[in-house]
Amino acid sequence: MHDVASEILISDNVADGLFRVNRRVFTDPHILELEAQRVFEQCWIYAGHESEIPQAGDFRTRYVAGRPVILTRGSDGEIRVLLNTCTHRGSLVCRQPSGNTKSFQCPYHAWTYSNHGELIGIPGEDAYSEAFDRRELALATPPRLERYRGFIFISFNPTIDGLVEYLAGAKEYLDLVCDQSEAGMEIVGGTQLYSMRANWKLLVENSLDGYHAPVTHQRYFEFLVEMGVDSRAMRRTGAGKSLRNGHAVIESAPAPGGRPIAAWAPHFGKARKAELEAIQRQLEDRFGAERAYRMTQTNRNLLIFPNLIINDIMAITVRTFFPRTPDYMDITAWALAPVDERAEHRAMRLDNFLTFLGPGGFATPDDVEMLEACQMGFANREVQWSDISRGMQREHPLPNDELQMRAFWRQWHELITLSPPVQIPARRVTAV
């Protein structure tokens, strides 16, 4: 293994208020391999949402941390993640994107597994010795699976902390999303499956970046003005916060693009206004005015380390992404919504989602463009460092500062190098 200790990957100079990330972390295949072992195999990784497999026997296949897996609800009602490889000779045992089944039969030699993963059928089993024990040949599972309020996480690290302890300060922010409906929240059908020709960590930064919004997303804000949004609503205040364990959030208000839960905007149409006000009052009754205000009127971009983004903004998107190579990632984004939402309200939510979010929206394509442009720029190896210093000496960092990104990077560095970032003097970092 390449020795990463020989080169400084992050310079965290608190005294001078300078934070620099070595651009090698975006381009080096050795770093990617270390990330596979020390980040994606060590952390809790989001695998899916309970609402995606509501009935016994339901399943969905997908890639999680580079592995083909089956997300299932067994006939016993239990939620499992099965590693999608036949214990015989390796084939995928399930090749459908989704469905409902009692069993998975390998198409190669017809070894058959229950929807619990047990091996229940082997053609010609009498050909095997007495030592052969089919109970040992169930579909493998990640060593850990835990759920929090419908969100299913797995870990390949058997000794990792429990999920709630791992979530640390991020739990409160998940609650602000999950409490939006007493009936619960669900993933809406339709998945935005896309990619970027860029390093996955650039999307972590970008998902928590209040600084880029008025520049990269200028056209979205112009669209809002066309729709009748008061441009004063675009001067936002808020905070960027570390939530421990690498989790981080930016919170801001007001929400000029509207929030389908209960923050009305002109493009929602006047007919929707009374309904949103009624939801606001219901939430105030349940949670008090202050918490209800946070739930309904403030935008939040939440990172659950390392690669789950829950942006509760113009709609709620759940977004996860995995690197394939240092300069390419696969991204999956879903919409999350109250289960009991009325049809007109759901339609409004999905419409508002598309104004900003996703690969056909008025914002995300420009994010893709920027991150791909960064990745291209990294070919200039003479420029060794990216700067993540913004707001480092501000007492209460703002959402357009970069504290939330530094929270990610510090945790990342600790996992990759098994040590905290070093502090090196400003002069040495800036010299090429």
Add this chain to the structure above:
Amino acid sequence: MAVVAVQQLQTITRQTIEDFLYEEAALLDEWRLDEWLELLTDDATYEVPSTDTPDGDPHTTLSLIADDKTRIRSRVAQLLGKSAWAENPPSRTRRMISNVRVRRVEGEAIYVTANFVVYRLRFEQMDTYVGRYEYILVQRDGRLKIRARKAILDLEALRPHGKVSFIL
């Protein structure tokens, strides 16, 4: 400008429809988007469903694009402006349209489907979008107009494309 003579609905020919679709494709490939807008009715829609739900209704299912006329106008203005960075500088596109079929006529609405391959070229990368169009066309003032335009991708995911930043 695509000029297609009025015909009786009963006698509308595939060639008439093909001429219209080819003219539309040329306007889009040449970035003559203001002229393309003139091909749309005032209540026109433009949809691109998510790749895993090609039959999804945008009111109940998350799509990639589900524009009404207001949003189409805004999209075009953005694409012709400076700050749609994903298309500034603009990509080169080339559309291949084939297998054009007039499926049925209901009232004034002509239901048309066609296959497409659209190549997008930018930064020395080429991305290929493959799928089929579903159109609802009507005749207005002696010309064919688009009331509904849906591009249904056969791609299983926008990978490696990453976006639908132009008019597909």
